[in-house]
Amino acid sequence: MDVIQFPPSEGGRGAVALKDIPEGHTVFEIPRSLVLSTRTSTLPQRFGGNAWKKAMLHQGWSGLILCMMWEAAQGSHSKWSAYFDSLPTSFDTPMFWNDEDLTELKGTSVVDKLGKDQAEKDFTEKILPAVQSRPDLFNSQDIPTKYTLETYHLMGTRISSRSFTLEKAEEEVEHHDADDPAENEAANTSMGSAMDVDGPPSLDHEQGDEHPDHQEEEEGNNEEEEEDSTEVVMIPLADILNARYRTENVKLFYEPNCLKMVSTKPIKAGEQIWNTYGDLPNAELLRGFGHVDYLPLAGTDNKFGNPGDVVEVRADLFVQCALEVHPEHVKEAESELIERIDWWLEEGGDDVFVLEIDPDSSELEIPPPMLSFTRLILFQAEWERAKSKSKPPKPTMDMQTLSVLVAVLERRLQAYDTSLEADESILNTRLDALSLNKRHALIVRVGEKRILQAYRDKVGHLLDEARMKEAGASSGKSSGKGKRQREADDSEKDGGRRIKRQVR
Numbered sequence: 415m416d417v418i419q420f421p422p423s424e425g426g427r428g429a430v431a432l433k434d435i436p437e438g439h440t441v442f443e444i445p446r447s448l449v450l451s452t453r454t455s456t457l458p459q460r461f462g463g464n465a466w467k468k469a470m471l472h473q474g475w476s477g478l479i480l481c482m483m484w485e486a487a488q489g490s491h492s493k494w495s496a497y498f499d500s501l502p503t504s505f506d507t508p509m510f511w512n513d514e515d516l517t518e519l520k521g522t523s524v525v526d527k528l529g530k531d532q533a534e535k536d537f538t539e540k541i542l543p544a545v546q547s548r549p550d551l552f553n554s555q556d557i558p559t560k561y562t563l564e565t566y567h568l569m570g571t572r573i574s575s576r577s578f579t580l581e582k583a584e585e586e587v588e589h590h591d592a593d594d595p596a597e598n599e600a601a602n603t604s605m606g607s608a609m610d611v612d613g614p615p616s617l618d619h620e621q622g623d624e625h626p627d628h629q630e631e632e633e634g635n636n637e638e639e640e641e642d643s644t645e646v647v648m649i650p651l652a653d654i655l656n657a658r659y660r661t662e663n664v665k666l667f668y669e670p671n672c673l674k675m676v677s678t679k680p681i682k683a684g685e686q687i688w689n690t691y692g693d694l695p696n697a698e699l700l701r702g703f704g705h706v707d708y709l710p711l712a713g714t715d716n717k718f719g720n721p722g723d724v725v726e727v728r729a730d731l732f733v734q735c736a737l738e739v740h741p742e743h744v745k746e747a748e749s750e751l752i753e754r755i756d757w758w759l760e761e762g763g764d765d766v767f768v769l770e771i772d773p774d775s776s777e778l779e780i781p782p783p784m785l786s787f788t789r790l791i792l793f794q795a796e797w798e799r800a801k802s803k804s805k806p807p808k809p810t811m812d813m814q815t816l817s818v819l820v821a822v823l824e825r826r827l828q829a830y831d832t833s834l835e836a837d838e839s840i841l842n843t844r845l846d847a848l849s850l851n852k853r854h855a856l857i858v859r860v861g862e863k864r865i866l867q868a869y870r871d872k873v874g875h876l877l878d879e880a881r882m883k884e885a886g887a888s889s890g891k892s893s894g895k896g897k898r899q900r901e902a903d904d905s906e907k908d909g910g911r912r913i914k915r916q917v918r
C-alpha cells in the first residue's frame with residue numbers, strides 16, 4: 415500500500431492498494447509499543463498515579479489529551495514526534511466553526527452535543543491546574559504556547575477523528591483466545607470512540623458535550639468505581655484510513671504484541687483501503703470527524719445523502735406535546751409527571767428516541783419505547799399498571815398516543831430555521847456554491863428532516879386510520895364505550911390536579 419492524496423470527496427489523504435490484495439491479508443502491523451495512550455506515554459507515571467487520579471485525569475479524554483500535549487511539547491525527544499508531524503493541524507468539525515456557520519446547524523443534534531463550554535471548563539479546571547502544579551514536567555515558558563485551549567481542542571479533535579477503542583491488554587490476555595481471529599477483532603474497529611461512549615443527552619440538556627465522556631467523568635467521580643476495561647488510543651498509520659458508509663475493506667485485529675489491519679474482502683490495485691468509523695449518521699460524522707457521507711440513496715429518485723442517518727428526538731418534547739395536545743388526559747401535577755419520568759429512566763428507558771429509515775428496506779419503524787413512554791405520560795391507568803408490574807406500558811398505537819407523536823414530529827421539524835423544501839431546493843441547485851461548512855450543515859439538516867417528514871407522514875396516516883376506526887366503532891355501537899375512551903374517562907375521574915406549569 416501507499417499513502418496518497420485522494421479527492422476531498424474520497425477523504426483526502428488515504429491509503430491505496432499498490433497490488434491486488436486478497437481477503438484475509440495483513441495489510442500492515444503496528445507494534446503495541448507505538449500505540450499512543452495514557453499507558454504508553456511516560457507522563458502519567460512521572461506525574462504520579464495518585465496525583466493523576468486526584469486531578470481527574472484518569473477519566474475521559476483529558477488524560478490522553480494532556481499526554482498528547484506533553485509528548486508534542488517534547489518535540490523530537492518524543493517517540494511520537496514523527497507521528498505528530500504527520501497529523502492534521504486544522505479541522506472542519508463544528509467545534510471550530512464561527513457563530514454564523516453554527517446557526518446553520520440549528521435544530522440538528524450536533525448543537526446539543528457540541529459541548530464547547532464543557533471542554534473549556536475541563537481545560538481550565540483540570541488541565542491548566544495540573545500543568546501549573548508541576549514546573550518540573552511542564553516548562554513554564556511552554557505554557558502560553560503549548561498548553562493552550564486551542565491545543566486542547568486540536569488534540570481533542572485528533573482523538574475524536576482518529577482514535578480507536580481497544581480492550582486493555584491484561585483483559586485480552588485473560589479473556590481472549592489469541593488464535594481465534596474473531597476473538598481478536600479490536601474491541602471497536604471504528605474510530606471516533608465518540609459514539610462508543612456517547613450517552614444520550616440528558617433530559618434537561620443543560621450542557622452539551624464536546625467529548626462524549628465528559629458526562630461519564632462527571633458521573634464517575636467515585637474513585638472506587640470499577641475501572642473501564644477499554645481504553646481510547648491513537649494508532650499511527652491505522653488512522654490514515656478513510657471511511658465511507660458500507661465501504662470498508664479492512665478491519666483492525668489485535669494480538670498481544672501488535673495490531674493488524676487485515677483485508678475483509680479482496681482489494682484491487684489502485685483502490686482505496688477503507689476502514690469503518692461505524693457507519694455513523696452525518697450529524698455524528700460532522701461532529702467528530704468534520705465530514706459527511708453524501709451518497710446515492712437506494713430506492714429514491716436520484717437523491718443523495720447518508721443511508722445511516724438518524725434523527726434524535728428528546729423525550730421531554732413528548733411530555734410537552736402530551737400536555738398540550740391532551741390536557742384532558744395529563745392532569746397530573748408536575749411532581750407526579752417527574753415521578754413517572756424518573757421511573758422510566760430508572761427502569762433503563764432512554765431520554766432520547768432515535769428515528770431511522772431502514773437502509774435496506776426503506777421501512778420506518780416507530781420505536782416501541784417512544785409509544786410506551788408517551789402512554790406512560792398520557793394515561794394515569796398506564797402509569798399505575800406500569801408501577802405495579804414494573805413494566806413499561808405496551809407500545810399501543812391508539813389515537814391519543816398517535817396525535818401526540820404527530821405533534822412531536824411537527825414540533826421537531828419546526829426546530830430548524832428552514833423547511834425541507836427550501837433546503838432541498840438549495841441542495842439541488844446551489845450546493846457547490848456554498849462554503850464547506852454551510853454545505854455540510856445543509857446535508858446534515860436535510861438528512862434529519864427527510865426522516866422526520868417521512869415519520870410525520872406515516873404517523874399522520876396511522877392517526878387518520880385510527881380516527882376512522884374509532885368513528886366506525888362508536889357509530890356502530892349505540893351503548894358502551896371503547897376501551898380507550900373508558901381509559902380516558904378513568905383518567906378524568908382520577909381528578910388529577912391541573913398542571914400549573916409545564917414539566918421541562
Ligand SMILES: C[S@@+](CC[C@H](N)C(=O)[O-])C[C@H]1O[C@@H](n2cnc3c(N)ncnc32)[C@H](O)[C@@H]1O
Nearest residue numbers: 423425427575576653654655656657658703705
Ligand atoms: C482517521 S482520519 C483519515 C485520514 C485523513 N484523511 C488524513 O489525512 O489524515 C479521518 C479524517 O479523514 C477525513 N475523511 C475520512 N473519510 C472521509 C470521507 N469519506 N469523506 C471526506 N473526508 C473523510 C476526515 O477529515 C476525517 O476527520
